[in-house]
Amino acid sequence: MKKLLVSPAPHIHGKESTRGLMRDVIIALAPSLLVSIYFFGFSAIKLAFVGTITCVLVEYAIQKYIIKAKPSVKDYSAALTGLLLALNLPPNSPWWIVFIGSLVAIGIAKMSFGGLGQNLFNPALVGRVFLLVSFPVIMTDWTTPASWFREGIDSSTGATALSIVKEGLSKGMSMDEIFAQNDFSYAQMLFSKIGGSVGEVSAFALLLGLVYLIVRKVIRPHIPLSILGSVAIFSGIFWLISPENYPDPVFTLLTGGILMGAIFMATDYVTSPMSSKGMVIYGVGIGIITVLIRFYGAYPEGISFAILIMNATVPLLNNYFKPERFGKEVKNG
Amino acid sequence: MTTTIIFTIVSLTLLGLVLALILYFVAQRFKVEEDxxxxxxxxxxxxxxxxxxxxxxxxxxxxxxxxxxxxxxxxxxxxxxxxxxxxxxxxGMSVAEKAPQVAVVRCNGNCDTRAKTNHYDGYSSCAVMSTLYSGDTGCSYGCLGHGDCVVSCSFDAIHMDPRTGLPEVDQDKCTACGACVKACPKMIIELRNKGPKNRRIFVSCINKDKGGVARKACTVACIGCLKCQKVCPFEAITISNNLAYIDFNKCKLCRKCVTECPTHAIWEVNFPIRLPKPVESINVEQ
Amino acid sequence: MSRTFSIGGIHPGDNKISANAAIENFPLMETAYISLSQHLGAPAEPVVAKGDKVKTGQLIAKANGFISANIHSSVSGTVTSIEPYPDLSGNLVPHIIIKVEGDEWLEGIDRSEDIVREISMDSKEIIGRIADAGVVGLGGAAFPTHIKLSPPPNKKAEFLMINGAECEPYLTSDYRVMLESTEQILIGTKIMMKALGVKKAYFGVEENKPAAIKKLKAVASKGYKEIKIVSLKKMYPQGGEKQLIDAILKRRVPSMGLPIDTGVVVHNVGTALAVYEAIQKNKPLIDGVVTVTGKCMTEQRNFRLRVGTSFDTIMFAIGGFPKDAVKLVNGGPMMGKAISKMEAASVKSTSALLLLTDKETRRGVEGNCIRCGKCVDVCPMGLEPYLLNRLSRANRLEDLEVNMVHDCIECGSCMYSCPANIPLLDTIRLTKTQVLRIIRSRPKK
The missing domain is CATH 1.10.15.40 (Electron transport complex subunit B, putative Fe-S cluster)
Incomplete structure (x- = not known):
């Protein structure tokens, strides 16, 4: 007689898997990676390769030899962390920078909390911020290496648009003067930025990734939109009050890794809130803190710190902003 | 420089004093009188x-x-x-002495004696499984084998035996707290007196089905055949709903029922192995 | 934009592969195994004894207690025994076992195909007759219908709602009934409206059944104007009472409340047909339409099946248990119950037998929760399944109550969507019953 299989309902399951979701995020990063390979050539490939491989190997080694758990590197989450980290480094970084960053990201930020799903802070961002405070010179050297399609830019002009603006403002120049001197244009920023991290070269490629993620229902648009919206509104207020001293919102949005952070870093499942309300508050918090750091802080950009600060509030947000309950309030008619 | 240091020390000391005073008054104000x-x-x-x-x-x-x-x-x-x-x-009060007890598992249907009739594919928990269906063997009373009792034990005294698929109690560690008794959704585990020299006899089955049905599902089930009741000289055994139960207060550990039971559902624990008539006695905890 | 409920919901594949199979009468079985507890509540009390001759439609067990229903013989023959027999979950419960001899029906049951339109009974008579006929809700829970039709005196029913959503994948029995017995259902609806004393009824059908909607609208326009056919956007779990009321009327049943708290009584399509047959044809509830389906089967069927047919018999009739199938589900794939024993027999509320292969149904390996929030997104009750699962495993009942575990309708949407294959519903279901027991044991304010 046939032994029937018995299990509680439901008896069918959706096709989504952790692995599939992570793979979708990697696919969404592909346009940015390709653009950066176009601009930075071998350097971009090297960083992405070292980052990915190191993260995967470190996670495997920790699971296998230290905590003696079943290795779960097949779910692509470590590979994604490595790739994200690599895409957030200056293009000319040496290989050991991304190696150290990966060690910190996986070893400290992820595995010491208990692995996938347990970490409080976004591992790739922890790795990046660790590098930023430990190796400030390398991490702010925006010289671009030569690629097959483009010659390298020498270090004197290799600064990011943001740091140029910040420096110019501190010298007492007005925004118009800075723009005139440096020949910034939005088209340039949208398709090939003047300087910046590997993955941030083209805002267009990042937005393509966002569209892919939303269409595939990997993420909901709440977080990226609330970050971008709040940055635009908040920095717009500053700009309207004093256009002389503050860059306009479009410039703010297109520079300094805001898109990268809003689309790929802040939306990390593990370190973002669960409910829609929580997501919006989280996004607005990131937006406001970013603008404050940019305009008043020591660093030219601020989204990395803003996301990490808001990561810390996620458990609270989850606790206080519950989804709308069906049966809580009686609304008749 | 010195003024800074002095200012720091003074201000911190003052702050500490003020906070200590507040703490003291709060503690006084909200003090709970306890015996x-x-x-x-x-x-x-x-x-x-x-x-x-x-x-x-x-x-x-x-x-x-x-x-x-x-x-x-x-x-x-x-x-x-x-x-x-x-x-x-x-x-300054008196207390009556209680006989020490131990948890016993009243199911002996292991993988060989109790054939599987179903596969289970759900959360590994006896509680979940028991709300879903009768179990993946023909016996709807027996152990489900997912170890809710093991999880419930605070003293590491109960473990699943991988060979039989049944939980096994470590009588030295068991404190008879009754956590496993409550955890078992099938109510298989019972607290019984430890007995003299830790010797005890119990019916290791709680199947209330008719003999034939029970036997079909499990070869070592109690079939309610009344033989043990007849052989017991102390009237310690009662049979209701096709199931024998030994009253541990009346049982004098004569072991007659153990030899009499046709399905070996009655277990003796911690007795010396019988020499003259070798009967298959199952000593679980040795 | 057509209507649907306001929170959550999922789109599992439709798979209505048996939609075009017309309802056929299942051949008479040799032995009927009629369970005495086919409904929510206490088992019925048998009124026949071993050796008695019974006729089809004869009362064989009486309702026992308030929430209970009469049981009638679905066959004619001799009672061979009343003894414990495995039910759907393999537990032995008392069954009346009848050896089938011919098919002799009790006098007074109208077996003709003629449609009787005139409703001659008054409200009280209708409810009494429904109770006599042993009609129970055929939407799954098998709650006795006559109790649902008699709301407590302090609550007033405004509307009757007929649930034709059939949102579960694979199931087509309601669809076939809507197509083949359209007018009978509408008469059944009118009977229930009369019993409740309401002036208006809503009939909700999902958009993926255009033929049924068209036919219902056509028939309703001729003489059943008080029944409004509502086309609903396809979304699971629309067939849940609370979701259906929200979708059609935008009223929300409060937590721990019943549909009657919003002035609505919801009944299933199958129940409407059973009511029609009980009142107009004097036929007790002894059979029902059952979809027998599965991708592993060559032929998809919709049967009119007598209560008490063993699953062995059904499998034999469709040409044996398919080789690839590993699981037999009583009901739909989302909320149905897996059957553990093939010898068990169908009950009044059996609406489908679904055969699933290992590949279709086997659960994936459980991974870590990645806090993606998909379970929160899809939960139609606005709960947080990931959190409830964690609290359940730690058995923190107080926190579970604060997070409203008792509102869970066990639709399975969270578990269906979980990318990490976490058995969310398994653990939640367990603590939900515990929390409900605690809440109900509290003194009423």
Missing amino acids: PRIDDVEAILPGANCGGCGFAGCRAFAEGCVKAESLDALSCPVGGNEVMKSVASYL
Whole structure:
């Protein structure tokens, strides 16, 4: 007689898997990676390769030899962390920078909390911020290496648009003067930025990734939109009050890794809130803190710190902003 | 430079004093008057917080002891008679001695004797499985084998035997707190007297089906054949709903029923192996 | 934009592969195994004894207690025994076992195909007759219908709602009934409206059944104007009472409340047909339409099946248990119950037998929760399944109550969507019953 299989309902399951979701995020990063390979050539490939491989190997080694758990590197989450980290480094970084960053990201930020799903802070961002405070010179050297399609830019002009603006403002120049001197244009920023991290070269490629993620229902648009919206509104207020001293919102949005952070870093499942309300508050918090750091802080950009600060509030947000309950309030008619 | 240091020291000291004063007044204002004996009784208790006494934890039990008129209804299964005696002497009361108990698993249907009829594909928990269906063998009373009892034990005294798929109690570690009895959705585990020299006899089955049905599902099931009842010289065995039960207060450990049982559903524990007539006796904990 | 409920919901594949199979009468079985507890509540009390001759439609067990229903013989023959027999979950419960001899029906049951339109009974008579006929809700829970039709005196029913959503994948029995017995259902609806004393009824059908909607609208326009056919956007779990009321009327049943708290009584399509047959044809509830389906089967069927047919018999009739199938589900794939014993027999509320292969149904390996929030997104009750699962495993009942575990309708949407294959519903279901018991044991304010 046939032994029937018995299990509680439901008896069918959706096709989504952790692995599939992570793979979708990697696919969404592909346009940015390709653009950066176009601009930075071998350097971009090297960083992405070292980052990915190191993260995967470190996670495997920790699971296998230290905590003696079943290795779960097949779910692509470590590979994604490595790739994200690599895409957030200056293009000319040496290989050991991304190696150290990966060690910190996986070893400290992820595995010491208990692995996938347990970490409080976004591992790739922890790795990046660790590098930023430990190796400030390398991490702010925006010289671009030569690629097959483009010659390298020498270090004197290799600064990011943001740091140029910040420096110019501190010298007492007005925004118009800075723009005139440096020949910034939005088209340039949208398709090939003047300087910046590997993955941030083209805002267009990042937005393509966002569209892919939303269409595939990997993420909901709440977080990226609330970050971008709040940055635009908040920095717009500053700009309207004093256009002389503050860059306009479009410039703010297109520079300094805001898109990268809003689309790929802040939306990390593990370190973002669960409910829609929580997501919006989280996004607005990131937006406001970013603008404050940019305009008043020591660093030219601020989204990395803003996301990490808001990561810390996620458990609270989850606790206080519950989804709308069906049966809580009686609304008749 | 010196002024800075002095200013720092003075301001921090002042701050500390002010906060200490606030703390002191708050503590005075919200002070809860408690019987000091509760602390002392709690110190006597083992501190396992297992809940076996029926209270939420050791402190709640200590409070219960202090407030109680008599200690007869109260008992700490972990500490046993000794702890209860010291609690009683501290509180100036008397306590009746209780026979030490141990948890026994009343199912012996292992993988060989109880054929599988289904596969289970759900959360590994007896509670979940038992709400879903009767179990993946023909016996709807027997052990489900997902180890809810193991999880419930605070003393590491019960483990799944991978060979039989049944839980096994470590009689030295078991404190008879009753957590596993509550955890088992099939109510298989029972607290029984440990017995003299740890020897005890019990029916290792709770199948209430008719003999034929029970036997078909499991070759070592109690089939309610009445043989043990007839052979028992002490009237310790009762049979209801096709199931035998041995009253441990009446049982004199003569072992007649063990040899009589046609399905070997009656177990003897910690007896010496019989020499003259070698009967297949199953000694679980040796 | 057509209507649907306001929170959550999922789109599992439709798979209505048996939609075009017309209802056929299942051949008479040799032995009927009629369970005495086919409904929510206490088992019925048998009124026949071993050796008695019974006729089809004869009362064989009486309702026992308030929430209970009469049981009638679905066959004619001799009672061979009343003994414990495995039910759907393999537990032995008392069954009346009848050896089938011919098919002799009790006098007074109208077996003709003629449609009787005139409703001659008054409200009280209708409810009494429904109770006599042993009609129970055929939407799954098998709650006795006559109790649902008699709301407590302090609550007033405003509307009757007929649930034709059939949102579960695979199931087509309601669809076939809507197509083949359209007018009978509408008469059944009118009977229930009369019993409740309401003036208006809503009939909700999902958009993926255009033929049924068209036919219902056509028939309703001729003489059943008080029944409004509502086309609903396809979304699971629309067939849940609370979701259906929200979708059609935008009223929300409060937590721990019943549909009657919003002035609505919801009944299933199958129940409407059973009511029609009980009142107009004097036929007790002894059979029902059952979809027998599965991708592993060559032929998809919709049967009119007598209560008490063993699953062995059904499998034999469709040409044996398919080789690839590993699981037999009583009901739909989302909320149905897996059957553990093939010898068990169908009950009144059996609406489908679904055969699933290992690949279709086997659960994936459980991974870590990645806190993606998909379970929160899809939960139609606005709960947080990931959190409830964690609290359940730690058995924190107080926190579970604060997070409203008792509102869970066990639709399975969370578990369906979980990318990490976490058995969310398994653990939640367990603590939900515990929390409900605690809440109900509290003194009423």
